[in-house]
Amino acid sequence: MAQPQLKLVGEAETQRLSGAPLIRIDGVSKTYRSRDGEVPSLHPISFDVRPGEFLVVVGPSGCGKSTLLKMLAGLLPVTSGTISIEGDVVTEPHDDTGIVFQSPTLLAWRSVLRNIMLPVEIRRLPRERYLERAHKLIGMTGLTGFENKYPWQLSGGMQQRAALCRALVHDPKILLMDEPFGALDAMTRERMNVELQRIQFETGKTVILITHSIPEAVFLADRVMVMSERPGTIAATYEVPLERPRTLDVMGDPVFIQLTQTIRKHFAAQGHLD
Numbered sequence: 094m095a096q097p098q099l100k101l102v103g104e105a106e107t108q109r110l111s112g113a114p115l116i117r118i119d120g121v122s123k124t125y126r127s128r129d130g131e132v133p134s135l136h137p138i139s140f141d142v143r144p145g146e147f148l149v150v151v152g153p154s155g156c157g158k159s160t161l162l163k164m165l166a167g168l169l170p171v172t173s174g175t176i177s178i179e180g181d182v183v184t185e186p187h188d189d190t191g192i193v194f195q196s197p198t199l200l201a202w203r204s205v206l207r208n209i210m211l212p213v214e215i216r217r218l219p220r221e222r223y224l225e226r227a228h229k230l231i232g233m234t235g236l237t238g239f240e241n242k243y244p245w246q247l248s249g250g251m252q253q254r255a256a257l258c259r260a261l262v263h264d265p266k267i268l269l270m271d272e273p274f275g276a277l278d279a280m281t282r283e284r285m286n287v288e289l290q291r292i293q294f295e296t297g298k299t300v301i302l303i304t305h306s307i308p309e310a311v312f313l314a315d316r317v318m319v320m321s322e323r324p325g326t327i328a329a330t331y332e333v334p335l336e337r338p339r340t341l342d343v344m345g346d347p348v349f350i351q352l353t354q355t356i357r358k359h360f361a362a363q364g365h366l367d
């Protein structure tokens with residue numbers, strides 16, 4: 094079995110990741126107001142995301158991960174603080190982000206291609222230009238030949254690939270992913286991780302991904318952000334010093350094992366964080 098070479102993040106990689114932050118989260122908190130009263134879901138948190146970075150967020154259930162992602166997408170207002178993308182404060186849904194949820198949420202009555210083209214229609218973007226882009230993404234995600242199939246004719250992994258194409262078709266700078274592979278079987282999930290790494294490399298997108306899987310987090314991330322229980326806050330952030338492209342063999346690497354163990358310790362003692 095080929096052993097991946099381990100080294101600290103290379104020079105080119107360092108340059109790619111060391112630019113001015115693309116996303117700035119500054120003192121952002123969230124308290125939901127419901128009929129039963131206030132639900133503090135996220136304590137004020139601050140962090141930056143670099144252009145081209147792959148940031149993975151892990152944390153116990155209910156700590157506010159999805160809330161954070163929805164605020165990043167402009168789908169949910171912040172209670173305090175600001176989220177900015179390239180200096181512009183996010184106040185509403187915007188074109189800089191594409192989102193993939195745990196469920197593919199494809200429209201059953203639309204073909205794969207017409208599902209992928211939905212954001213182009215909604216935004217009234219030039220169809221021909223984006224059709225070409227859709228076909229490129231279909232090729233990149235291995236869906237060629239399935240353009241005219243309907244979602245129910247696809248496996249779960251293929252549906253999620255179609256959802257990924259749909260999130261990227263309008264060429265957003267940022268890809269937000271909320272437990273995108275949580276519903277897939279273990280082997281498909283691993284394959285999707287390898288494919289996602291390749292697609293991110295080929296497209297250069299900045300990715301923020303939420304997962305409950307620590308190995309998935311370490312495999313995919315440049316940086317893993319660990320959150321504490323609700324109301325969530327940042328418990329720790331770890332750089333992942335593993336060379337890319339990573340193969341699944343990297344999971345046997347001592348650096349990988351040590352990092353997953355370190356992160357897992359945060360969740361010891363009945364889900365309580367350190």
Ligand SMILES: Nc1ncnc2c1ncn2[C@@H]1O[C@H](COP(=O)(O)OP(=O)(O)OP(=O)(O)O)[C@@H](O)[C@H]1O
Binds near residue numbers: 127156157161
């Ligand atoms: N619309 C809402 N109204 C009131 N409370 C909410 C609402 N949405 C989420 N919450 C609460 O906010 C907290 C954070 O929810 P969120 O979905 O962001 O957590 P999460 O970390 O993504 O959880 P999981 O890992 O289980 O998906 C939870 O306690 C949840 O019950």
